[in-house]
Amino acid sequence: MTRDRRKTGLADVLTWITAGALAIDLLMIVGLLVLVASHGASAFWPRPLVAFELGDGTRALGEIHSREAIPDPATGLLTDAMRIRVRVGNRDLTGADFRWIDESKIRARSEPADAVLLERLEWGAFFGWPIALRAKGVDAREPGAIWDAFAKLHAEKVATRERIRAIERGPIGDVNYEIEKVRLAERHLDRMGAAPDTAERATLAARKQTLEARYAGHLAELNALRDSLADGELVLRTADGVEKAVPVGQIVRTVLPNALGLGGKLALYAERLHEFILGEPREANTEGGIFPALFGTVMMVMLMSLMVVPFGVVAAIYLREYAREGPFTRAIRIAVNNLAGVPSIVFGVFGLGFFVYGIGGTIDALFFADALPTPTFGTGGILWASLTLALLTVPVVIVATEEGLAAVPQAVRQGSRALGATQLETLLRVVVPAAAPGMLTGLILAMARAAGEVAPLMIVGMVKLAPTLPVDAHPPFVHLERKFMHLGFHIYDVGFQSPNVEAATPLVFATTALLITIVVSLNLTAILLRNRLRTRMAGRAV
Amino acid sequence: MTLPVSPTPPPVAIEKPAIRVDRLSLWYGDTLALDQISLDLAERHITAFIGPSGCGKSTLLRCINRMNDLVDGVRVEGRILFSDRDIFDPEVDVNALRKRVGMVFQKSNPFPKSIYENVAYGPRIHGTRSKSELDGIVEQALRAAALWEEVRERLQTSALELSGGQQQRLCIARALAVEPEVLLLDEPCSALDPVATAKIEELLLELKQRYSIAIVTHNMQQAARVSDYTAFLYLGTLVEFGATRELFVAPREKRTQDYITGRFG
Numbered sequence: 040m041t042r043d044r045r046k047t048g049l050a051d052v053l054t055w056i057t058a059g060a061l062a063i064d065l066l067m068i069v070g071l072l073v074l075v076a077s078h079g080a081s082a083f084w085p086r087p088l089v090a091f092e093l094g095d096g097t098r099a100l101g102e103i104h105s106r107e108a109i110p111d112p113a114t115g116l117l118t119d120a121m122r123i124r125v126r127v128g129n130r131d132l133t134g135a136d137f138r139w140i141d142e143s144k145i146r147a148r149s150e151p152a153d154a155v156l157l158e159r160l161e162w163g164a165f166f167g168w169p170i171a172l173r174a175k176g177v178d179a180r181e182p183g184a185i186w187d188a189f190a191k192l193h194a195e196k197v198a199t200r201e202r203i204r205a206i207e208r209g210p211i212g213d214v215n216y217e218i219e220k221v222r223l224a225e226r227h228l229d230r231m232g233a234a235p236d237t238a239e240r241a242t243l244a245a246r247k248q249t250l251e252a253r254y255a256g257h258l259a260e261l262n263a264l265r266d267s268l269a270d271g272e273l274v275l276r277t278a279d280g281v282e283k284a285v286p287v288g289q290i291v292r293t294v295l296p297n298a299l300g301l302g303g304k305l306a307l308y309a310e311r312l313h314e315f316i317l318g319e320p321r322e323a324n325t326e327g328g329i330f331p332a333l334f335g336t337v338m339m340v341m342l343m344s345l346m347v348v349p350f351g352v353v354a355a356i357y358l359r360e361y362a363r364e365g366p367f368t369r370a371i372r373i374a375v376n377n378l379a380g381v382p383s384i385v386f387g388v389f390g391l392g393f394f395v396y397g398i399g400g401t402i403d404a405l406f407f408a409d410a411l412p413t414p415t416f417g418t419g420g421i422l423w424a425s426l427t428l429a430l431l432t433v434p435v436v437i438v439a440t441e442e443g444l445a446a447v448p449q450a451v452r453q454g455s456r457a458l459g460a461t462q463l464e465t466l467l468r469v470v471v472p473a474a475a476p477g478m479l480t481g482l483i484l485a486m487a488r489a490a491g492e493v494a495p496l497m498i499v500g501m502v503k504l505a506p507t508l509p510v511d512a513h514p515p516f517v518h519l520e521r522k523f524m525h526l527g528f529h530i531y532d533v534g535f536q537s538p539n540v541e542a543a544t545p546l547v548f549a550t551t552a553l554l555i556t557i558v559v560s561l562n563l564t565a566i567l568l569r570n571r572l573r574t575r576m577a578g579r580a581v
Numbered sequence: 582m583t584l585p586v587s588p589t590p591p592p593v594a595i596e597k598p599a600i601r602v603d604r605l606s607l608w609y610g611d612t613l614a615l616d617q618i619s620l621d622l623a624e625r626h627i628t629a630f631i632g633p634s635g636c637g638k639s640t641l642l643r644c645i646n647r648m649n650d651l652v653d654g655v656r657v658e659g660r661i662l663f664s665d666r667d668i669f670d671p672e673v674d675v676n677a678l679r680k681r682v683g684m685v686f687q688k689s690n691p692f693p694k695s696i697y698e699n700v701a702y703g704p705r706i707h708g709t710r711s712k713s714e715l716d717g718i719v720e721q722a723l724r725a726a727a728l729w730e731e732v733r734e735r736l737q738t739s740a741l742e743l744s745g746g747q748q749q750r751l752c753i754a755r756a757l758a759v760e761p762e763v764l765l766l767d768e769p770c771s772a773l774d775p776v777a778t779a780k781i782e783e784l785l786l787e788l789k790q791r792y793s794i795a796i797v798t799h800n801m802q803q804a805a806r807v808s809d810y811t812a813f814l815y816l817g818t819l820v821e822f823g824a825t826r827e828l829f830v831a832p833r834e835k836r837t838q839d840y841i842t843g844r845f846g
Contacts, residue, residue, distance in 0.1 A: 363653075447693075448690065450686060450688055450690035451690050451691075451692055451693070453648065453651065453686065453690065454686065454690040454691075454692065454752065454755070455692070455702070456648070456651060456679065457646065457648060457679055457683065457684040457686075457756070458679065458680070458683070458702065458703040458706060458755065458756065458759055459676040459677065459678075459679040459680035459703070459706060459707065459759065460676070460702075460703075460706045461676055464706055468702070468705075468706075469692050469693075469694075469702075472693075472694075473692070473693045
């Protein structure tokens with residue numbers, strides 16, 4: 040009896056330890072998710088603009104971002120005095136977006152309804168009060184008149200900005216593409232040793248001239264548009280009385296946060312979220328959207344999946360179905376499992392040496408010799424990045440597929456063979472379909488790993504800012520040699536490498552939340568697919 | 582090649598043998614598992630293989646459609662004649678052989694597919710594409726396996742949702758769908774309850790009108806109930822082979838008598 044009771048006591052303790060460990064794990068995961076989600080979700084919510092009157096007579100206007108106890112400078116211990124961190128913006132005037140204000144020095148605070156927040160293309164946010172709007176034929180000085188004129192003018196400027204962008208992306212991009220083609224054709228003739236005065240060269244030269252003329256035409260149009268964009272400015276007064284003229288063409292939007300109702304706030308939130316997800320980054324990625332990074336991440340993961348599945352599944356089928364069990368297959372399995380433990384940066388180095396310089400260099404020498412010494416495939420790109428990640432994740436797919444295959448009973452294989460099916464028929468019609476859920480599990484794990492991987496990509500084609508997406512309107516439409524942006528690297532770059540880390544923090548949280556959302560939704564899709572397959576393949580029994 | 586004198590008793594004369602096993606020996610690696618077995622399977626009759634565990638009865642059965650080829654380290658000597666040809670002849674297409682000599686296993690092994698797909702699998706493998714033709718084959722095979730009435734409403738549901746006995750009959754239907762001439766059953770009822778067993782036995786008696794059947798069984802009563810001929814194997818040798826009634830009523834060998842009366846086994 041005594042012994043039994045002792046055993047029960049020990050079992051209880053062990054149960055408690057394991058349950059406690061699980062609870063701590065869950066708590067940490069949930070905590071992480073809640074932190075990221077709440078910070079990420081609140082990044083676009085408009086905060087009230089607070090005007091401060093300080094003890095020394097100065098004034099300030101800004102958004103309160105945090106509040107903390109002030110540490111005693113001598114002991115480092117926290118005192119009862121509190122201070123607040125205020126985003127005051129106006130970086131072009133003050134040099135910093137944030138300042139600390141001791142609460143003891145605040146004489147009064149208010150939330151003026153007419154205080155305005157300007158989101159600008161450059162220099163970040165501006166906080167102040169509008170005093171005038173000046174443009175060709177307009178000179179408004181009353182708030183009502185200013186906003187009326189501004190709405191009209193700003194719509195014009197936004198249209199002009201869009202037009203400029205469309206010209207840059209469209210006609211000018213096309214002309215550049217054509218000019219590059221002519222240049223490559225000329226180089227090709229040089230390389231082939233053609234005479235300097237052939238008819239072909241004359242045609243090319245003539246074509247180049249027409250293209251350059253077209254380019255000059257577009258450029259002139261562009262310059263005219265840019266000039267018109269520079270006209271018109273909104274004059275604002277800051278909290279400490281400085282007047283500043285902001286070109287209307289530089290303004291993304293104006294917000295009167297203290298005057299917004301809930302509906303207005305929601306609309307603004309949606310607008311900012313939309314800009315974040317579908318917009319392009321600006322100000323060294325610390326503002327604007329992250330669409331190129333989002334696109335690059337998803338495309339890279341998809342490409343990686345396309346490559347890793349056939350590769351891993353075929354390898355696993357060979358190992359499990361064809362290879363005779365022995366020291367050789369055991370050695371291969373050990374190697375595969377160890378491959379999963381190799382630091383990812385090592386894969387990056389291998390990808391650079393093997394894919395980029397080896398295969399890419401060879402492709403360039405064979406097919407893109409005209410462009411050399413500018414590399415085409417001989418430099419990092421989305422194809423090589425995907426292949427590198429495929430290599431990194433192939434062990435996961437192999438192991439999961441092998442488990443899936445092993446779970447198909449030998450009796451089922453024999454049943455098929457006894458009907459006169461060959462080994463290949465058995466494999467393709469019975470074994471692989473039955474093991475498909477296992478293969479999908481492998482793919483899920485591989486995608487989850489690949490979407491979050493950053494280190495190896497830094498040397499095989501991921502960049503801070505890619506001028507073009509890997510997919511566009513120029514044939515062959517999908518440009519696998521292009522460099523790409525990635526959410527993981529974006530987080531690192533914006534959060535830790537940008538000159539203005541404090542101002543970018545909300546964006547970092549939002550980007551993190553988005554990356555987690557992508558990984559989770561990719562996984563969920565694959566899990567749903569797998570479950571559907573499972574229910575279709577097998578009944579409740581067995 | 583001269584083979585040593587057979588230690589097995591002289592084969593019983595069977596008028597129309599579907600399969601003739603002739604001095605068949607089999608080794609797993611260095612272990613002799615079958616020693617000079619000779620017997621005939623009568624056409625459109627049921628032949629039962631009985632004997633204690635490890636006597637080689639399943640091994641013998643699996644030789645007849647060469648399923649032992651799939652086991653590593655198996656070596657065979659002797660002949661098995663089917664349609665006047667030695668099935669071990671290197672020119673024999675083993676998959677064509679297995680189409681003509683179907684097999685049902687001890688544990689039911691339906692594919693993780695629908696009932697319909699399970700039965701249609703064999704015909705598809707052997708080249709039947711037309712949907713209407715497949716529908717006909719599936720219905721016919723399920724009727725022949727006495728399963729049609731139970732599953733006709735749910736052909737597209739997973740075969741794994743059927744009961745154990747239904748699964749085993751589905752496996753029989755699956756084997757019948759490729760229109761074999763011989764059906765080999767390896768302890769088909771060992772995992773089934775008495776009701777399901779009775780159904781299968783009834784089915785076997787029905788099927789022997791059209792197929793030559795060999796069945797391995799542990800169950801003496803079953804052998805006595807369903808089979809026309811019985812072979813008793815012990816430690817890899819064929820101890821006694823004869824008409825079931827005679828073998829059970831008046832065994833010539835003492836070992837046979839001991840076994841069927843339950844003195845060992």
